[in-house]
Structures are given as structure tokens and as C-alpha cells.
Amino acid sequence: MKLLTLNFLTCAVKTCKTQAASFPLHPKDSELEILETDMNLPFLRNILPRLMWEELRTICKELGLPDLPPSPPTPADLIEGPEPAPDAASETELVPSQTARDLHRVLLETCIQEGKLVCGCCGHEYAVKEGVANFLLPGHLV
Numbered sequence: 738m739k740l741l742t743l744n745f746l747t748c749a750v751k752t753c754k755t756q757a758a759s760f761p762l763h764p765k766d767s768e769l770e771i772l773e774t775d776m777n778l779p780f781l782r783n784i785l786p787r788l789m790w791e792e793l794r795t796i797c798k799e800l801g802l803p804d805l806p807p808s809p810p811t812p813a814d815l816i817e818g819p820e821p822a823p824d825a826a827s828e829t830e831l832v833p834s835q836t837a838r839d840l841h842r843v844l845l846e847t848c849i850q851e852g853k854l855v856c857g858c859c860g861h862e863y864a865v866k867e868g869v870a871n872f873l874l875p876g877h878l879v
């Protein structure tokens with residue numbers, strides 16, 4: 738699973754839903770793999786405002802990845818040169834900056850293949866196998 742996915746996951750246990758500590762889930766015993774994919778710059782620029790940056794930094798630290806900058810980049814930081822005028826041709830002609838390439842690598846190419854995701858609230862461990870997290874809960878937790 739891509740690290741970007743962790744940005745949108747919380748613990749599935751009902752009593753955790755409203756607890757701040759249930760997000761983000763904390764990777765544990767993770768085996769990472771880099772799966773290269775084409776950069777989609779408009780997509781990256783679109784999701785930027787929805788990234789929980791502080792939590793993403795925490796996850797990177799927990800995985801032993803290089804530190805992300807303390808504050809999130811802006812959409813303008815993701816392209817080389819000035820922001821095009823709104824009526825300019827499509828965004829696909831934009832040139833990604835190094836910041837964009839770094840972010841693409843972390844969010845979309847760095848994948849947890851095996852390991853666990855641990856809820857900071859209840860401590861439940863979700864297994865990740867072959868890149869897929871299992872969010873089915875045992876009956877007593879549903």
C-alpha cells in the first residue's frame with residue numbers, strides 16, 4: 738500500500754473513530770518497496786491541501802525515511818518556474834520540481850508490502866500482507 742493511503746486511514750474500531758490518537762495508524766515491522774509509477778503532477782497538486790503534513794512527517798520518521806520539511810509545500814512549489822495563468826494550456830505541460838519528485842516518491846512510490854499498522858488509541862494491529870492492509874475486525878471489536 739502506498740504511504741498516501743495512510744493519510745486517509747483511521748482505526749476501524751467504533752470507539753476509536755472520534756479519538757485523535759487513532760490517526761495516523763503507525764507502521765510497525767514494515768517492509769518497504771519502491772514501486773515506480775509515472776508522476777501525475779495535477780493529481781499531486783490537487784491532493785496537497787488534503788495531506789495531513791504533521792502526521793505524514795511522523796509516519797516517515799517511524800519508517801526511517803528521510804525527514805520531510807517542517808511545513809508543507811504549496812502547489813506552486815511543485816512546479817518549475819512561475820504558476821501559469823489560469824487560462825493557460827493544460828497543467829500537463831508543467832514541469833515537476835525536485836520537491837514534487839520527492840513528494841511523489843514518498844507518497845506514491847514508497848509502498849508498505851508487509852508489516853502492521855497500529856492504532857495509537859486502542860493498540861489494534863492491522864496486518865499488511867502483499868501490500869494490502871486487512872481492516873476486518875474480530876467480532877468483539879465491531
Ligand SMILES: [Zn+2]
Nearest residue numbers: 748753856859
Ligand atoms: Zn483503534
